[in-house]
Each structure stands twice: as structure tokens, then as C-alpha cells.
Amino acid sequence: MxxxxxxxxxxxxxxxxxxxxxxxxxxxxxxxxxxxxxxxxxxxSPEVFQYPETEPSAARGLQRAYLGAPPQIPHRIDNLLPIRAKKNGCLRCHDAPDMIGKPRAASGEPTPMPLTHYVKLDDGSLKRADNRHVCVQCHTPQAEVKELVGNTFAP
Ligand code: HEC
Ligand code: HEC
Structure with a gap:
């Protein structure tokens, strides 16, 4: 035992x-x-990104990342930031509700913000949607930067 x-x-x-x-x-x-x-x-130390210095007048739209993606900004915006409650330089060119859906006359003319960026009032007029005021929350300029981690995403 x-x-x-x-x-x-x-x-x-x-x-x-x-x-x-x-x-x-x-x-x-x-x-x-x-x-x-x-x-x-x-x-x-993170790499210093070199954003393009293309002026809006020379800008051409970039390819969208996928259907419904916010278009990327093809021009410089450093002189327009920061966007403040009472100061939004983007509106000067892109707030043109009368131009939505109309063919643009010349190249270099800004694309108007789409209808989703407005609310329709009872009298049928369009008011800019305040919840889209900070444009750079969704639209960003692009720099030639190597991706940190590879991916196989395809639109
Ligand atoms: C001086 C006029 C001007 C100002 C100010 C301006 N833009 Fe632009 N923007 C343009 C022009 C011109 C284009 C190129 C139009 C095109 O080819 O679709 C453009 C293109 C764009 C596009 C791409 C549209 C598309 O369909 O691909 C976005 C997004 C945009 N701008 C956002 C902004 C934001 C955000 C700001 C403020 C930080 C701003 N823009 C300020 C003139 C301007
Ligand atoms: C909450 C995210 C968001 C914010 C904030 C926002 N946008 Fe957009 N924007 C979008 C998306 C998403 C689209 C693509 C919609 C579509 O065409 O289906 C778009 C489209 C656009 C386009 C292209 C329209 C076209 O017909 O091709 C312009 C120009 C634009 N936005 C400008 C602006 C400006 C200027 C501001 C600030 C006043 C702004 N956006 C704020 C999400 C946003």
C-alpha cells in the first residue's frame, strides 16, 4: 500500500x-x-506627412474609396483650419444648394455639397445641416503615406 x-x-x-x-x-x-x-x-517618432499644396482652382476630385464614402479633399485646406462655429471657409465655395444636380460650367468649379448636407424647411427652402458643420470630421486631405499594416480591402 x-x-x-x-x-x-x-x-x-x-x-x-x-x-x-x-x-x-x-x-x-x-x-x-x-x-x-x-x-x-x-x-x-511618426513620419512627417507632406500634404499636397494644390490650390482649389487646380483641384480635381479623387476616386472614392467605396460607394457612399465621403469624398477625399483634393486641395490644400491648411489656410482654412480650424473650422469654428462662426467661421467655416469651406462654405464659401461648397455651399451652393442651387447648383446641386446641375452640370458645372468649368473645371475648377467646386462641387456643391449634396442634399444630405441640408435639411428641408416647411417652406421648401434648404437650410444647411448644422450636424455637418465640421467638414473635416468626414472629409480629409490625402498625403502619399505608406500603410502601416497591409490590408486587402477592395471596394
Ligand atoms: C476656393 C474654393 C474652395 C474652398 C474654400 C474649398 N474648396 Fe473644396 N473644392 C474646391 C474645388 C474647385 C474642388 C474640385 C472640384 C471637383 O473637381 O470636384 C473641390 C473639391 C472638394 C472635395 C471633393 C469633392 C468630390 O466630389 O470629389 C471635397 C470633399 C472638398 N472640396 C471639401 C472641402 C472642405 C472640407 C473645405 C474646407 C476645409 C473646402 N473644400 C474648401 C473648391 C474649394
Ligand atoms: C458626417 C460626415 C460628413 C460631414 C460632417 C460632411 N460631409 Fe460632405 N459628404 C459626406 C458623405 C458620406 C458624402 C458622400 C455622399 C454621397 O455622395 O453619397 C459627402 C459628399 C460631399 C461632397 C460631394 C458632393 C457630390 O455631389 O459629389 C461635398 C462637396 C461635400 N460633401 C462637402 C462637405 C462640406 C463643405 C462639409 C462641411 C460644411 C461637409 N461635406 C461635411 C459626409 C460628410
């Missing part, structure tokens, strides 16, 4: 030791923890 107990204890000890060994093998390296290519302890 004593022998049996000793044998069972020995087997138990061996199993525990083996389990500990197994656990010790699971090592997650600091450069494999995240999607970033380096170690999670690295503190890299």
Missing part, C-alpha cells in the same frame, strides 16, 4: 514538473505582441 501511494505521489510530481516546463515554453516576444513591426517598448 505504501509503495502504491509513493508511486502515485511520484507520478503526480512528475506531471506537475512537466506542466511547469510546458508553461515555461510559451514565450511571447515583445516584437510579436502587436501589429506594429517593432517592439512594443519602441517609441518611434
Amino acid at each position: 505504501k509503495k502504491t501511494i509513493t508511486a502515485v505521489l511520484a507520478i503526480g510530481l512528475v506531471s506537475v514538473a512537466y506542466g511547469a516546463l510546458q508553461a515555461g515554453e510559451v514565450v511571447v516576444r515583445d516584437d510579436q505582441m502587436g501589429l506594429a513591426p517593432g517592439s512594443v517598448f519602441d517609441d518611434p
Whole structure:
């Protein structure tokens, strides 16, 4: 009986030791923890983006990322930011409800904001939707920047 107990204890000890060994093998390296290519302890300085300096008069619309995506801004906007409650330089060119759906005469003419950016009042007139006031919440200028993590998204 004593022998049996000793044998069972020995087997138990061996199993525990083996389990500990197994656990010790699971090592997650600091450069494999995240999607970033380096170690999670690295503190890299972000690249400085060079946004295009295209003036609106020379701008042409960019391809949309997918159907219904907010179009990207093809011209410089640095002189129009920040957008404030009482100062929104984008409206000067893009707030033209009378032009919605009409063919534009010349290239370099701004695309009017679509109907979704307005609310229709009882008298049929269009009022600009205040919830779209901060245009750069959805529309952004684009810089030639390499993607940090590859992806296979297709529209
Ligand atoms: C001086 C006039 C002017 C101002 C001010 C201006 N834009 Fe533009 N914008 C243009 C012109 C011109 C185009 C090019 C039109 C085209 O080819 O569709 C354009 C294109 C765009 C487009 C792409 C439209 C499309 O259908 O692809 C977006 C989005 C846009 N602007 C947003 C903005 C925002 C946001 C601001 C303010 C930060 C702004 N614009 C200020 C004239 C202007
Ligand atoms: C909440 C997000 C959002 C905000 C804020 C917003 N937009 Fe848009 N905008 C969109 C989306 C989405 C579209 C694409 C709609 C579509 O054509 O289906 C669009 C389309 C446009 C277009 C292209 C219209 C066309 O016929 O091709 C212009 C120009 C534009 N927006 C200008 C502006 C301006 C100027 C502001 C600020 C006053 C603004 N937007 C604020 C989401 C937004």
C-alpha cells in the first residue's frame, strides 16, 4: 500500500514538473505582441506627412474609396483650419444648394455639397445641416503615406 501511494505521489510530481516546463515554453516576444513591426517598448517618432499644396482652382476630385464614402479633399485646406462655429471657409465655395444636380460650367468649379448636407424647411427652402458643420470630421486631405499594416480591402 505504501509503495502504491509513493508511486502515485511520484507520478503526480512528475506531471506537475512537466506542466511547469510546458508553461515555461510559451514565450511571447515583445516584437510579436502587436501589429506594429517593432517592439512594443519602441517609441518611434511618426513620419512627417507632406500634404499636397494644390490650390482649389487646380483641384480635381479623387476616386472614392467605396460607394457612399465621403469624398477625399483634393486641395490644400491648411489656410482654412480650424473650422469654428462662426467661421467655416469651406462654405464659401461648397455651399451652393442651387447648383446641386446641375452640370458645372468649368473645371475648377467646386462641387456643391449634396442634399444630405441640408435639411428641408416647411417652406421648401434648404437650410444647411448644422450636424455637418465640421467638414473635416468626414472629409480629409490625402498625403502619399505608406500603410502601416497591409490590408486587402477592395471596394
Ligand atoms: C476656393 C474654393 C474652395 C474652398 C474654400 C474649398 N474648396 Fe473644396 N473644392 C474646391 C474645388 C474647385 C474642388 C474640385 C472640384 C471637383 O473637381 O470636384 C473641390 C473639391 C472638394 C472635395 C471633393 C469633392 C468630390 O466630389 O470629389 C471635397 C470633399 C472638398 N472640396 C471639401 C472641402 C472642405 C472640407 C473645405 C474646407 C476645409 C473646402 N473644400 C474648401 C473648391 C474649394
Ligand atoms: C458626417 C460626415 C460628413 C460631414 C460632417 C460632411 N460631409 Fe460632405 N459628404 C459626406 C458623405 C458620406 C458624402 C458622400 C455622399 C454621397 O455622395 O453619397 C459627402 C459628399 C460631399 C461632397 C460631394 C458632393 C457630390 O455631389 O459629389 C461635398 C462637396 C461635400 N460633401 C462637402 C462637405 C462640406 C463643405 C462639409 C462641411 C460644411 C461637409 N461635406 C461635411 C459626409 C460628410
